[in-house]
Amino acid sequence: MSSARHLLGFFDRASQVVAAVRALQDKKIVVTDVYSPVPNEEIVELVAGKRPSRVRYGTALGAISGICGGLGLALWTAGVWHLVVDGKPVFGLIPFVVVGFELTILLGAILNLIALLIFARLPHRGFPTNAYRPQFSDDRFGIWVTAEPSRAAEAKETLVSAGALEVQDVEPQTRQEARV
Amino acid sequence: MSQLTDEVLAASPRDAGGKLLPAGLALVGLAGLGIGFAGDRRAGWVALLVGTVLALGAGMFGILLSAIFEITGARWGRVYRRLAEASVVLMPTGIIGVLVLLAGAGDYLPWLNGQELHGHKALWLSRGFWSLRILLSVGICYSVGLAFLYSSLRRDFCTTWVKERYAGRLSRLLGHGIKDAEAEAQRCSRRMAVIAPLVAMLYAVTFSMLGFDLIMSLEPEWYSTLYGAWYFVGPMVNGLGLLAIASVVLRRHLPLSTYLTTKRQSDLATLLFAFVLLNTDFFWSQYLTIWYSHLPEETGYIIKRSIDFRLPWAGLSYLSLFGFFAIPFVALLFRRVKRSGPLLISVAVINVTGIVLARFLEVAPALIDLGTHATVHAIARPLLATLMAVLGVLGAGWGLYRSLLTAVPIMPVGDPIFVEMFGDDHK
Numbered sequence: 001m002s003s004a005r006h007l008l009g010f011f012d013r014a015s016q017v018v019a020a021v022r023a024l025q026d027k028k029i030v031v032t033d034v035y036s037p038v039p040n041e042e043i044v045e046l047v048a049g050k051r052p053s054r055v056r057y058g059t060a061l062g063a064i065s066g067i068c069g070g071l072g073l074a075l076w077t078a079g080v081w082h083l084v085v086d087g088k089p090v091f092g093l094i095p096f097v098v099v100g101f102e103l104t105i106l107l108g109a110i111l112n113l114i115a116l117l118i119f120a121r122l123p124h125r126g127f128p129t130n131a132y133r134p135q136f137s138d139d140r141f142g143i144w145v146t147a148e149p150s151r152a153a154e155a156k157e158t159l160v161s162a163g164a165l166e167v168q169d170v171e172p173q174t175r176q177e178a179r180v
Numbered sequence: 181m182s183q184l185t186d187e188v189l190a191a192s193p194r195d196a197g198g199k200l201l202p203a204g205l206a207l208v209g210l211a212g213l214g215i216g217f218a219g220d221r222r223a224g225w226v227a228l229l230v231g232t233v234l235a236l237g238a239g240m241f242g243i244l245l246s247a248i249f250e251i252t253g254a255r256w257g258r259v260y261r262r263l264a265e266a267s268v269v270l271m272p273t274g275i276i277g278v279l280v281l282l283a284g285a286g287d288y289l290p291w292l293n294g295q296e297l298h299g300h301k302a303l304w305l306s307r308g309f310w311s312l313r314i315l316l317s318v319g320i321c322y323s324v325g326l327a328f329l330y331s332s333l334r335r336d337f338c339t340t341w342v343k344e345r346y347a348g349r350l351s352r353l354l355g356h357g358i359k360d361a362e363a364e365a366q367r368c369s370r371r372m373a374v375i376a377p378l379v380a381m382l383y384a385v386t387f388s389m390l391g392f393d394l395i396m397s398l399e400p401e402w403y404s405t406l407y408g409a410w411y412f413v414g415p416m417v418n419g420l421g422l423l424a425i426a427s428v429v430l431r432r433h434l435p436l437s438t439y440l441t442t443k444r445q446s447d448l449a450t451l452l453f454a455f456v457l458l459n460t461d462f463f464w465s466q467y468l469t470i471w472y473s474h475l476p477e478e479t480g481y482i483i484k485r486s487i488d489f490r491l492p493w494a495g496l497s498y499l500s501l502f503g504f505f506a507i508p509f510v511a512l513l514f515r516r517v518k519r520s521g522p523l524l525i526s527v528a529v530i531n532v533t534g535i536v537l538a539r540f541l542e543v544a545p546a547l548i549d550l551g552t553h554a555t556v557h558a559i560a561r562p563l564l565a566t567l568m569a570v571l572g573v574l575g576a577g578w579g580l581y582r583s584l585l586t587a588v589p590i591m592p593v594g595d596p597i598f599v600e601m602f603g604d605d606h607k
Contacts, residue, residue: 041443052515086474094471097464 005152006032008131009159010166011141014040020143020162021046029155030146033129035136058115063108070103071096131170144170193582193590196433202579209572216565222547223562225281225288230539231569232277233394235270236318237415238422238577240383242267243325245419246332247379250372256447258598259439262591263430264423265329269580271322273573278318281394282311288547291400305400314393321386328375330354335368335594342589350587365594387412395539398546402481406469410462417459417504418535420452421528422574426581428521430590439591439602442519449518449527456512456531460505463538485541492556493545496563500541503534540566 011017017034021043024031034047074096077083082090116122131144143164147155156167209231216224242264249257286292291305303309336342337355358364388408396407427448431440470478486497508531517523544562592598 086472088472088474092471094468098468 003149004146005149005155006131006170007145007147007152007155007159008133008168008170009143009145009162009164010133010135010168011143011162011164012139013163014038014043014141016163017141017143018042018046020159020164023158023162024143024145024155027154027158029151029158031143032146033131033144035132035142035144037137037139037141054119055112055115058118059108059112062111063104065111066104066107067100069107070100073103074099140165192586193430193434194586196582197429197578202575202577202582205571205575206579207572209569209575212565212568212572215561215568219561222288223565225284226540226544226547226562227565227569228277229281229394229543230536230566231573232274232281233390233539234415234418234536234570235277235573235577236274236390237387238267238419238573239269239271239274240321240325240387241415241419242423243329244379244383244416245423247328247376250376251380253597255597255601256444257451258592258595258601259444260423260427260448261332261595261598262585262589263427264419265332266581266584267419267422267577268326268329269584270573270577271326273576275318275322278314282314285311290398290546295400297400301400305397310393310397313389317386317389317393321382324375324378324382328372328379331368331371331375332592332595333588334358335365335372336589336592337594338362338365338368339594342593346588348587350584354588368594369596384409384412387415395542398543399481401477404466404470404478406462406466410459410466413455413459413462414535414539417452417455418532420448420455421532421535424448424452424528425525426578428525430585432521434590436590445521445524446515446518449512449524452528452531453508453512453518456505456508459535460509463505484545490553491545491550492554492559493541495556496537496559497541500534500537503530504538505534507531508534536566536570 009020011020014036017036017040021031021034025046031047034043036043075091078090078096084090129144131142133140133142136142143159145155145159159167212227213224213231216227218224245257245264246261248254249261285307291297292307297305333354337346337351338358338361340361343351343355343358388411391408391411395411396403424445427440427445430436431445467482470482484491485493488494508527511517511523511527517527540563544559544566548559548562550558591602
């Protein structure tokens, strides 16, 4: 694929992007990446498949650590200090649930954020690829297509007929080429 | 005529979910009340009270959710707006139930049957003042809610094709006197923006009062300032569960897949999950406070219902906790459950049952004295009567719900945000 052509289609509607990606995939033309200014589950599923995000493992780890840590902390401190409040048992599970619940949410949320940063490889020091354009964080969608030179015209035609406002040639970075 | 118009016109839910089902369930409900009132009438009062409370809350829930969408400007929920608002059909059932409860109060209220009250409580729980508070709470909340709903529906009738298509008595009322449609639609929007916060605030206040007067007053020696909050969140959880069921059923029978997408169903389920947590939060806050303070006048209420296993209430309490918290909480963590219609319906049914059981457990032990020992057979009749009455309320409500959604557009086609989302293209 080293001689492959890289095309970048610009769109202003999510529905057109979905139609274009479907058409390209039907023709077995490689959709290398799609850029969107807003989250769109349909596009993600088309491009990345229905595989669930790995971020959830981070969240689950945080939540489980939180409930164990919260209950453990409450039980441990109650055991050390023998805090008797209002004649209640030292190890009263009812109030400890609150500590356990709060730490579940807190650590779950923190590890969710950390996992998101790790798996999304954030923060980027520059634009993620040469194909990325600042408009893709504003009001434009972008489809990056990689095609053999003999099929480049067909790929361009597919993008245009799906409603592309513009189609550009791009020179991707080596790392991204390797992904293809 | 646009694709949107065609799809909305085609969506007439008159027979969705079984033609005879509503009438059948309504008969089951009446039979339940019959079983309850035969013999010792207390089982009947329990069933009527729980059924009325369910209808009162569900009747207001949809308008409240619509008002919340108005206040927050939420886009995702626009497609659920009308489906929620149509729950207003349960208002008459709730009002009839309240009137019967007020009329028959002398037959079931302990403090009108020999229980002595002293000081300010005797004044607070005098029959006239008690009845007046209930009527005012229902009247104020429902009036403001209906004013909001009227504007929401009238805004749809400012669209020409809606006026042409819907020609019944209700649509004539809603479209009456519209001369300048655009100006009238804007007037409706402004009115809704003003009324929406009032709906939310009045709901919290009036439904707290209804909780205190309809339920907490059954055991006047027990009181909890948190009870109002715990009570008024219940209809919201119930309502979201019922809305999830209704939307899944309607999507199956009507060409609404453009609007009621799997993604939006998942969002609705996430909102339900949030309210399940909020409901449990209020429940736990109340339980924890009573547990810690350990005051005899407060703990007796909890001991009878959840700790004393010589009585059948305790087992039912844990069943209720599983229904309104544990099962929905775990199930709704999974995306697959939120995106699957049958699974979401199952979770919603469990959740609604859990809330109904919680209300039953607040009412029944106060009215039915089981002594110090009793088996589950002792509560079989009131429980059966209550569940049947609840089925009756929901069945009759489903029939009226379908009729209302046939008489007005099933989607809020006059809502500017809805039009922005679907009027042109699915941008």
